Amino acid sequence: MIPGGSSYMDVPEFHPSNQDSSPIGSSTESENSQLSKKIASSVSKLGLSSTGSMHELLECPVCTNSMYPPIHQCPNGHTLCSSCKLRVHNHCPTCRCELGSIRCLALEKVAESLEMPCRYHNLGCSDIFLYYNKLKHEQTCGFRPYNCPYAGSECLITGDIPSLVSHLKHDHKVDMHDGCTFNHRYVKTNPHEVENATWMLTVFNCFGQHFCLHFEAFLLGVVPVYMAFLRFMGDENEAKSFSYSLEVGGNNRKLIWQGVPRSIRDSHKKVRDSYDGLVIHRNMALFFSSGNRKELKLRITGRIWKE
Template structure:
């Protein structure tokens, strides 16, 4: 009886995987979910891909105004496995909800958020902290307020810095760069990934003159959500300063000390 039960369980899992594959969008390979659009010859697509196309990518027929109701009804009755099931994930849910899980699945594979620091690491999400602590120990922090140092900032040259913060149950990447030709210094803080949250975040960068403690500059911005982590700066989603102003806050050795803070805020309305 035990062998029969085990065999039945395996067969059910195989059947479930086979059915799930039939519900994959042929364009993006993600699960189909309502509203499921189709072409006039019956090729079905997920809502995002369907909205982007004018004609079917396979038969070139026009889009149909009729949704694929049969697939939609079947879809509602099924539970879909995480696409990282082959790595050990056992989570299952409706196809419309699986994407929210997959972006934070501990078994998912991702590349290092600090890849701009000449890092080519990729691995499971659950291994990210251990990797950063080993490879980037000076570029990852777990406190929402951190004092940082840019060595020899008085030496005018192109600079780029990428620093990770793991706070408020979220990942943030602090980017800043100096263009030696224009003297423009750009700063930004992005919330990484698409993990859903109702909380809004802001950041603050504080520079204090080492010889005149009351003399300081404070820059503030919104932590915008960054969907594509290969992007360094989103248009108009940063704050900036002039190099000639910033060197005024260096110490005698030319080092620039500054404090970065991330804070929760309800003051930004619907911006995320």
């Protein structure tokens, strides 16, 4: 199955040391002087213009992201980030000189004392951070956009919850329901063919929030299974305010799952691969379906409540 989400990584804080043994470089005194004047010119400006100038100075010319140590430079003083140094095969993207192992320690030191707003300040985050704390905060900022929770394609759409609800309805044609209870019937004419690309998604509007009910079939090793689980369209701390139950049954038997919905901050694949939901093996699913093993008929009921 192709997931619709993405993952984040923690980025450790970095504090440059004055005892760093990496060389400033083999550039000439004149070239170093030009770089120093460029930095000094930006630092001398005050207020928002200073922050904007420094942000531009610390922007990698290749990926356009903010540069974090080690910041590399060519003999002519052009800088770029360590990730892009590998991407450009150790040659400066500006002048094509070989990069070698030159570090721009002056720029790293200037960045150490720089304060900058979160990149999501236009979305409502008003916090200000030291340069080397900023990136770590942005990995978990509550104002960062959400990824589209649809699991059927590599959808790259991001946005706030209202825009994603509209996107799911109009672009992915997802069924929308109001209410906190559900009664779904899933039918499959050939239950012996289970591929890692069978899924369904329904969005519920409940308690003024939105929830994604996933149902899908996939192979657990070589064993076909069916799985249903709920994701909350919001952050994890909000998701913990709710609980849900799922029930499937037949032939006077029933299987019940109860849990807390996962946030859509967790990718679809992460939730599915943790088996955090109602998992039904195919033999049990066929037993619930009246036992003729020729057609799968599963009825899943459930409800959402607020703790």
